[in-house]
Amino acid sequence: MIEARGLTKLFHDKKRGEIRAADNISFTLAPGQIYGLLGANGAGKTTTLRMLATLLKPTSGTATVAGFDVATSPDKVRANVGFLAASTALYGRLTARELIAYFGRLNGLSDPEIAVRTARLSAELDMDEFLDRRIEKFSTGMKQKTSIARTLIHDPAVMIFDEPTLGLDVMAARTIVRFIRDCRARGKTVIYSTHVMSEVEKLCDTIGIVHGGRLLDAGTLADLRARHGETDMEEIFVRVVTSVTALSSSATPEARA
């Protein structure tokens, strides 16, 4: 359902020079599975997700999402994907229901379809209480739920979420985690980024540890625990990341070049 092969993205920055934001990322994700990209700030998570969602063109490498190539069939990919960006602008003057309906129409849904889907998403995301209120007065959690609902109004097979619980309180984060779990139960393919260790432990079928644009290690929680002889995800993460950092800083300049 998602297959990434050698996905690479280089940026050219005046001050920093060439930046390898994503470096040869490969993985396969089946339907009904949740993949968590775990990484610190600047690790390359957003860049990878944006390439999968067709918002960025890979410098090299390929990916297919829902059976379509991101480079040659971006429209088909977009029709089958819901992408939740880390910060989504919402129109404050609309109510949540109006905003969701607006995106439903953009996706070619009829008004009855929009009504059915909105009712379902609202129930699943605990939005009933504020569905008909204006977004401008919403809390961060209410805004995030609205963003998720508008992202998924067309019921896509693949969901790509960039830090969906960032900045949310425990209750709102729990609702979203439960929602993502329900999506998996309905056979959706979910890939999402986070730096919250406990969340990947609870939620993900596969965890990918990203650092410096590279996918350093990936596997089930059980795989990672066995491989690193450690049960705590935070410890595993730190070990994986520091072993690479130590390697690169101990290498001679020639070896690094």
Ligand SMILES: Nc1ncnc2c1ncn2[C@@H]1O[C@H](COP(=O)(O)OP(=O)(O)OP(=O)(O)O)[C@@H](O)[C@H]1O
């Ligand atoms: N448009 C761009 N131009 C130049 N550099 C960029 C651009 N977008 C991202 N980068 C750089 O690429 C690297 C990876 O960034 P990315 O946003 O993918 O990381 P991230 O893991 O999502 O981090 P965060 O958790 O902070 O969102 C960083 O060094 C970032 O500064």
